[in-house]
Amino acid sequence: MIDKTFAVIMPAWKAEATIGTTVRSVLAQTYPHWQLVLISDDGADYLAVLAEMGITDPRIKQLSSGKIGGGASNARNVALEQLDTDYAAILDADDRLKPLKLELALAALDEHAIVSTALDVMDEQFAHLRYVAEGPDRVLTPGTHKWVNLSMDSMIVWDRRRADGRYDVTMSNMTDLEFLLQLYRTAPTSMHLGAPLHDYVKRASSMSNGPKVAAGMIASKTTILERLRSGYYPLADAAGSEGVAAFLDISLKAEALYEAALAAQPGLLFEDHLEPMLAAAGR
Template sequence: MDQTIAIITPAFGAEKTIASTVQSVLNQTYPHWQLWLIADDGQDYEALLGSAGLVDPRLRFLASGGLGRGASAARNVALAAITTPYAAILDADDRFKPNKLERAVPALAEHPIVSTALDVMSEQLAHLRYVGRGPDRVLGSSAHKWVNLSMDSMIVWDRRRANGRYDPTMSNMTDLEFLLQLFRTSRTSFHLGEPLHDYVKRSGSMSNGKNVAAGMVASKTTLLRRLESGYYEGLRDEDGEGVAAFLRVSLEAEAQYEAALAAHPGLLFEDHLEPMLLEAREPLP
């Protein structure tokens, strides 16, 4: 039975980080993977990696078909090309822990979507905090975001049981939008509570800036409206409401973040958001 995982990595201006990202895949204890690197900036990443001694037949190289088309368009190029049963997302400045794929594959035998806790790091790769650390557990789609309160590109999924395409019209929150597509056919995900994904917080990150991020607010508002209108056909009302409740709290956190950041310079958005989620006390299954 084929258990190959296609790892999808869009790259734009990634010359300084891509070697570390690719090396983290080469270091995987699970060998059955392909890394699809999609250049969105015209860069020859195959030559760049080759000059660093990073050469492997499992590395695949594509172009997005333009310059600056965006991560969603680049990811969709790969999704149209891959034939593997499993897929995973890895941004060009993030990294996998060595045993991420080895831990994920057994869980995929029972669950179409597998998420992992995050090791949130600075640009200098210093540990900042964990997100989602704790016991391994099954999460209903309504509860997923209450545990995985940061990004959602740490997922690995079975394309035969849950699939979709990224929405290039959205500037932010595209990982959650894609996940909502997967939840149309998958009622649960399995969460690995060990931090297996290095999530690098960039100084220009929309959710880590000094001011309230208009793009984040707009995207969260769009997702909330879609959920409230039944846009994600197949997603049960109670599951959609769980995600909608998370988005309402997150929008409230966005509105208060600028003042909180002024009072506590360097405050991570996750550290600002998490107490508000705890106060909301959304029940988890």
């Protein structure tokens, strides 16, 4: 049997304080056939940083983004241009994978080109805050995906032979959703695993949790919405655009109200702010 290897793509920018924990979560995977591709976006030698922590493994390799602070999208694209594996997964340098993530995702990839998983949302000390998209395993379409995975889309794994794309370096936010829509151009459905298999850390400066980032989020969501309505994404499931657009309409309304809601309830997660609005829409 030929091993099916995952490339776990991890941009790293000023990640010295978090990267050890993140890399250990990859080393702890029950499925051993992976390569971890670190893309240094700050000129740091992260293999040396890891070695100082006692972390060495021949499956870990480092690339350079070719820039200093060029952003996660550029760094991920550098890796995607050089990968020699069929399967890919995204992991930020301050998040973690649960031990079974790659093993369970591999089984789902037998029938689906895209696999998403529920999130365990945590604070900076890895204390649990909430789950996102926890529940039964289910097949999703482009139009239903965001109504289940209402936050963050970098928990996906995908088969690059059946669906692939590149990250949009012109967008400041929502690049994970934009990338996912590229994958859905050739994949009519995806499989969602309802077990929380990805630890997503909410930081005070998080793009989806900070009180001063609404303008960037609104601009990016508006761009994607305009693209959907112009036919920019010829989705394999033609009806999918309507569902994504409906989600974005509500999410934009939530963005406009979030700063006031956060002031009234300090620490309010955007997911907790958005979820009741989605439920009220009855989808």
